[in-house]
Amino acid sequence: MPTSRFTFKEKHVLKKVLLLGTCLALTACFGGGDSKEFLIDNPTGKPLAISVDDQKITLAAEQSQTIKLDAGQHTLTLENGDKVKFSVFSAMPRSGVSGLINPTRTRYIYVIQKYLAEGVTPSSENGDVHTLTIDGQTVTGPFEDMGSGLFIDNFTKEWELNPTEPFPESMSSTSADNYKTKLFRLEEFKDYYNNQFSPSVEYTENMRITESRYQPPEITAQFTSPELQQNLNEATKIYNDFIHAESAGDQKDLLKAFDKQNREKWRNPKAGGEELTRYYEIMTNLNHTMMSSILELKQ
Incomplete structure (x- = not known):
C-alpha cells in the first residue's frame, strides 16, 4: 500500500514525517510487579547530589536519570540536607516512567505538538488551549502548567517525551492529524515558545481559552450536609x-x-x-x- 507524507507544524518550518497506510499491531506492555519507575531531573548548570533512602545519586548538569522504587514510603534527601517523606503507589500498574522527581523545584510545562499529513489544514489544536503567565508575560497555546512540586505525577497528563528528549523531526501514524506530548523545563519551554511554536489555528475570542495555573487537588472540605x-x-x-x-x-x-x-x-x-x-x-x-x-x- 502506498504511503503518504506528514508535516510537523512548527514556526516557519514544515518537517516531514511518514503516514502509515496499514494498521500496526498493538504491543503495549503493561507494567508488572510492585515497583514504579520515575525520572529524577537536574535542569541546573551544575551537578546535583541527592539521595533516595540509602541510595546516593549524583546527577550531571542538565541531565536526568530513572530510578525504580517499590510501593510504600521513602525518604528523599535534598542537596541542602532537608529530608522529605513520600509514598509510591502501585495499586494501579503502569509501564514506563510514572512521574518526575524534581529536587530543584523547577517549574515544568506540559506541551502538545501537532503533526499533520502533507496538505492537511488543521481545524483545531490537539488539546485545550490555555494561557500561562511566565516572567510577567502571557503566552497562549496547548500548554498546561504542571507546577514546581518535588513530585510531578503523570497520571492526569501523561507525557511521551521527557525534558531531555526533543520533539522528533518526524513521526509515523495511521492518522492524518496527530500529536506528541512533552514535559518542558521552564527555561527550555521559553526557548521553544519563542523559536519553534506557532498556533495551529487562529486563537479567537469565540474560543474557550482559560488560564492554566497549577493548584494541588483539593481533598478536604466542610459540608453543611x-x-x-x-x-x-x-x-x-x-x-x-x-x-x-x-x-x-x-x-x-x-x-x-x-x-x-x-x-x-x-x-x-x-x-x-x-x-x-x-x-x-x-x-x-x-x-x-x-x-x-x-x-x-x-x-
Whole structure:
C-alpha cells in the first residue's frame, strides 16, 4: 500500500514525517510487579547530589536519570540536607516512567505538538488551549502548567517525551492529524515558545481559552450536609490509610475498599443542593490520587 507524507507544524518550518497506510499491531506492555519507575531531573548548570533512602545519586548538569522504587514510603534527601517523606503507589500498574522527581523545584510545562499529513489544514489544536503567565508575560497555546512540586505525577497528563528528549523531526501514524506530548523545563519551554511554536489555528475570542495555573487537588472540605460530610470522612479514612500503606498489596486492598464504598454508597447521596458539585470534585480527587504513582507525605 502506498504511503503518504506528514508535516510537523512548527514556526516557519514544515518537517516531514511518514503516514502509515496499514494498521500496526498493538504491543503495549503493561507494567508488572510492585515497583514504579520515575525520572529524577537536574535542569541546573551544575551537578546535583541527592539521595533516595540509602541510595546516593549524583546527577550531571542538565541531565536526568530513572530510578525504580517499590510501593510504600521513602525518604528523599535534598542537596541542602532537608529530608522529605513520600509514598509510591502501585495499586494501579503502569509501564514506563510514572512521574518526575524534581529536587530543584523547577517549574515544568506540559506541551502538545501537532503533526499533520502533507496538505492537511488543521481545524483545531490537539488539546485545550490555555494561557500561562511566565516572567510577567502571557503566552497562549496547548500548554498546561504542571507546577514546581518535588513530585510531578503523570497520571492526569501523561507525557511521551521527557525534558531531555526533543520533539522528533518526524513521526509515523495511521492518522492524518496527530500529536506528541512533552514535559518542558521552564527555561527550555521559553526557548521553544519563542523559536519553534506557532498556533495551529487562529486563537479567537469565540474560543474557550482559560488560564492554566497549577493548584494541588483539593481533598478536604466542610459540608453543611451531614450525609456528604460523613461520606467524605469515611473516604478520607481509607485515603489516609492508603497513602501510608507499606505494600502494593495493602494499597490494592484499600483501593478496592474505596471503590466498593463508592459504588454502594458515596456516589449516589440523597443530599442535593449547591454542595454536591464540590462533593463530587473532592471525592474524585481522592480517588485519582489513589490511582496515581507518587505523593509527598506532608506533616
